Amino acid sequence: MTLNIGIVGCGKIADGHVEEIQKLSCVRLVAVCDIEPILAEQLARRYSVPHWYSDFDRMLYENRLDVVHVVTPPRSHLALTKKSVEAGCHVFVEKPLAMNWEEGRSLIECVERAGRKMSINHWHKFEAPSLELTEFVASGELGEPVHIESYCGYDLADNFGRALLADRRHWIHQLPGKLFQNVLDHAINKITPFLPDEPLDIIARAYRRRPLGADDSDGIMDELRAMIFAGRVSAYLTFCSHARPAGQFLRVHGTKKTVHIDYVYRTMSVEVIQTVPSAFGRLLPPFKSSWKSLVQATRNTREFAGSRFHYFAGLNRLLSVFYQSILQDTPLPIPYAEMLLVSEIMDEISAQVYSPVVV
Amino acid sequence: MKLLVTGAAGFLGMAVVQRLLAHGRTDIRCNVRRRTDISKFDSLSRQYPNAGLEYCIGNLKYRDDAARAVRAVQVIFHVAAGMQGAPADLFLDSVVASRNLLEAVAGDRTVRIVLVSSFSVYGVARLRRGARVNEQTPLEARPEWRDAYSHAKLRQEQLFWEYQQRHGFELVVLRPGGIYGPGGGHCSSRVGLKIGNRLVDFGGRNLLPLTYVDNCAEAVVVAGTHEGAAGEVYNVHDNDLPTCREYLYAYKKHVTNVMSLRVPYFCLRLLSRLFAKYHSYSKGQLPPIFTPYKVATEWAGNHFDNSKLRSIGWRQLVTTSEGLRRSFAAFQLELESSGDVQPHIRVERKPPVVENPMKYS
Numbered sequence: 071m072t073l074n075i076g077i078v079g080c081g082k083i084a085d086g087h088v089e090e091i092q093k094l095s096c097v098r099l100v101a102v103c104d105i106e107p108i109l110a111e112q113l114a115r116r117y118s119v120p121h122w123y124s125d126f127d128r129m130l131y132e133n134r135l136d137v138v139h140v141v142t143p144p145r146s147h148l149a150l151t152k153k154s155v156e157a158g159c160h161v162f163v164e165k166p167l168a169m170n171w172e173e174g175r176s177l178i179e180c181v182e183r184a185g186r187k188m189s190i191n192h193w194h195k196f197e198a199p200s201l202e203l204t205e206f207v208a209s210g211e212l213g214e215p216v217h218i219e220s221y222c223g224y225d226l227a228d229n230f231g232r233a234l235l236a237d238r239r240h241w242i243h244q245l246p247g248k249l250f251q252n253v254l255d256h257a258i259n260k261i262t263p264f265l266p267d268e269p270l271d272i273i274a275r276a277y278r279r280r281p282l283g284a285d286d287s288d289g290i291m292d293e294l295r296a297m298i299f300a301g302r303v304s305a306y307l308t309f310c311s312h313a314r315p316a317g318q319f320l321r322v323h324g325t326k327k328t329v330h331i332d333y334v335y336r337t338m339s340v341e342v343i344q345t346v347p348s349a350f351g352r353l354l355p356p357f358k359s360s361w362k363s364l365v366q367a368t369r370n371t372r373e374f375a376g377s378r379f380h381y382f383a384g385l386n387r388l389l390s391v392f393y394q395s396i397l398q399d400t401p402l403p404i405p406y407a408e409m410l411l412v413s414e415i416m417d418e419i420s421a422q423v424y425s426p427v428v429v
Numbered sequence: 430m431k432l433l434v435t436g437a438a439g440f441l442g443m444a445v446v447q448r449l450l451a452h453g454r455t456d457i458r459c460n461v462r463r464r465t466d467i468s469k470f471d472s473l474s475r476q477y478p479n480a481g482l483e484y485c486i487g488n489l490k491y492r493d494d495a496a497r498a499v500r501a502v503q504v505i506f507h508v509a510a511g512m513q514g515a516p517a518d519l520f521l522d523s524v525v526a527s528r529n530l531l532e533a534v535a536g537d538r539t540v541r542i543v544l545v546s547s548f549s550v551y552g553v554a555r556l557r558r559g560a561r562v563n564e565q566t567p568l569e570a571r572p573e574w575r576d577a578y579s580h581a582k583l584r585q586e587q588l589f590w591e592y593q594q595r596h597g598f599e600l601v602v603l604r605p606g607g608i609y610g611p612g613g614g615h616c617s618s619r620v621g622l623k624i625g626n627r628l629v630d631f632g633g634r635n636l637l638p639l640t641y642v643d644n645c646a647e648a649v650v651v652a653g654t655h656e657g658a659a660g661e662v663y664n665v666h667d668n669d670l671p672t673c674r675e676y677l678y679a680y681k682k683h684v685t686n687v688m689s690l691r692v693p694y695f696c697l698r699l700l701s702r703l704f705a706k707y708h709s710y711s712k713g714q715l716p717p718i719f720t721p722y723k724v725a726t727e728w729a730g731n732h733f734d735n736s737k738l739r740s741i742g743w744r745q746l747v748t749t750s751e752g753l754r755r756s757f758a759a760f761q762l763e764l765e766s767s768g769d770v771q772p773h774i775r776v777e778r779k780p781p782v783v784e785n786p787m788k789y790s
Contacts (some may be wrong), residue, residue, distance in 0.1 A: 082516075085516065086502055108584070109522045112520045112584070116573045116577075230515075233514065236463065237462075237489075380714050
């Protein structure tokens with residue numbers, strides 16, 4: 071069976087969705103839609119999509135869609151998801167899930183009530199090193215998680231950053247957590263699998279590092295540090311838009327070993343207790359580390375040679391698992407509870423660093 | 430007569446405002462995106478104390494801002510356009526913004542719109558090498574095979590003609606080649622591609638259809654105010670065009686000694702075929718920069734014709750050698766202030782064979 075896919079929202083990130091959908095053989099992209107017809111038209115034309123619309127209801131009515139990708143700003147996720155599931159479609163939502171936890175919960179409830187499935191674009195979790203980490207943790211090699219550091223670098227001079235800073239009416243400014251809320255999903259969802267089901271204690275601080283008056287959107291803070299405590303596990307969360315290079319990494323400190331994942335270069339390294347005594351114990355580790363880097367580079371080269379090293383390779387894997395969960399009724403790639411936990415943490419961070427925004 | 434210049438704080442927009450003032454037009458509304466942009470006009474205001482410059486802050490991608498910008502204007506110089514970003518951003522900034530502007534003036538048959546389009550709307554991939562590009566050259570039939578900028582500019586121009594047919598206002602379209610000058614880009618992609626600190630030289634002896642920013646602005650003003658220009662299209666480039674090789678040689682000499690590697694056109698064609706095959710095989714693992722279509726468009730080499738523009742009285746204000754001199758001086762200052770300048774190790778090298786070695790040195 072082939073699933074018919076429709077996309078609503080034809081902004082920048084829609085390109086990534088289209089490209090990954092078109093690589094998969096079990097699905098067919100049949101229509102795209104945007105409230106702005108010019109954006110829908112350009113996307114359809116560039117990727118040879120058969121139909122494009124500016125009316126979402128019409129797209130649902132005229133096409134027998136199995137899955138709708140909701141790739142619009144978060145304010146419209148709930149309403150579009152409701153319409154999609156009422157039309158019998160499963161839904162794949164771009165992050166962040168919704169404006170806040172309450173909306174996110176309503177969104178999940180309406181999907182469950184309709185007996186449909188939903189997933190979210192937490193694609194970093196499906197990168198090769200993330201999957202390797204999941205296996206590593208399951209094998210018990212890490213021991214118990216003690217502390218996690220999730221670092222998210224950002225460049226405000228890139229296309230998206232420039233667009234939102236130059237435009238006070240950009241949808242980012244409407245989010246309770248503004249820029250942080252749009253970006254931090256990726257950093258938070260790397261931490262949540264390690265947090266025990268216990269009350270959270272979050273301390274968040276944010277500030278604006280770029281000079282005042284450099285742009286019109288002084289309301290945007292650009293640096294954030296947060297500490298999260300849950301039971302016997304702690305985590306640091308860093309959003310940094312000035313340090314270069316703008317990296318993305320995760321460090322998981324366990325009772326047995328420590329793992330470091332670099333999401334930019336797609337590598338995972340494991341730090342172990344040194345067993346060689348004396349000066350040799352200080353001499354050998356860099357050699358071991360170099361050898362491990364060579365192994366990682368070889369693995370990535372193999373991925374490249376096998377054409378599995380695209381920018382959105384993680385999204386491709388995530389979509390495959392999600393579509394298979396629809397076709398074969400297997401478990402969802404990301405549990406709903408995890409999506410809501412990410413929203414809960416984000417809400418608390420937003421509340422601490424920004425004054426409440428009327429939504 | 431009130432004139433509106435959109436994108437007035439931009440590279441070309443500022444020059445258009447300056448040329449309008451030089452032509453004695455004083456009642457000018459400058460559409461700028463941000464309040465901070467207004468300070469850019471300080472020196473112009475000092476230079477033309479009688480100028481009645483009015484500022485309209487707004488983003489044309491919002492309908493209310495577009496409506497405010499066009500209120501009570503008789504001539505619109507639509508210079509604003511998206512120059513970089515994701516395809517969706519380029520379409521928002523160029524096409525959606527234009528549609529809003531056109532909706533705002535729809536029904537007003539007395540307004541004249543002067544659109545700054547682009548050379549990139551021409552479909553030159555299927556022309557033979559060396560063919561002359563003029564206003565009769567067919568438009569791009571497969572814009573999606575090109576880059577998003579060309580695609581957006583073509584859609585923008587089509588939109589203007591559609592609205593003109595429907596509403597009957599006067600439309601003048603200018604299609605500039607590469608606009609250069611202080612504050613502009615250093616090297617057109619027609620010369621080659623910069624990879625890290627090196628430049629792969631694809632242009633060779635191809636002519637560069639450059640226009641110095643002041644010359645281009647002069648063309649916009651001359652065509653925009655010429656009575657017989659309504660409904661016409663004008664290609665804009667300077668008279669004495671350099672070749673890519675000449676440009677690169679002078680750039681290396683006067684700005685920074687960037688290392689370059691020459692790739693002949695036949696090699697580029699071959700590489701592009703291999704690249705396209707790999708792109709297809711790997712499902713886009715590397716971006717489709719070198720498709721045979723793009724290579725033929727960008728680096729096959731054409732001749733250019735600006736006689737139509739000259740026929741309505743346009744003249745080149747700044748010679749190419751002077752334009753390059755000013756630009757290179759500014760580029761070097763830019764690099765020095767950013768700390769990116771490579772040490773000027775003046776290795777004496779035999780200059781390439783150029784048509785007139787003294788012309789741009």
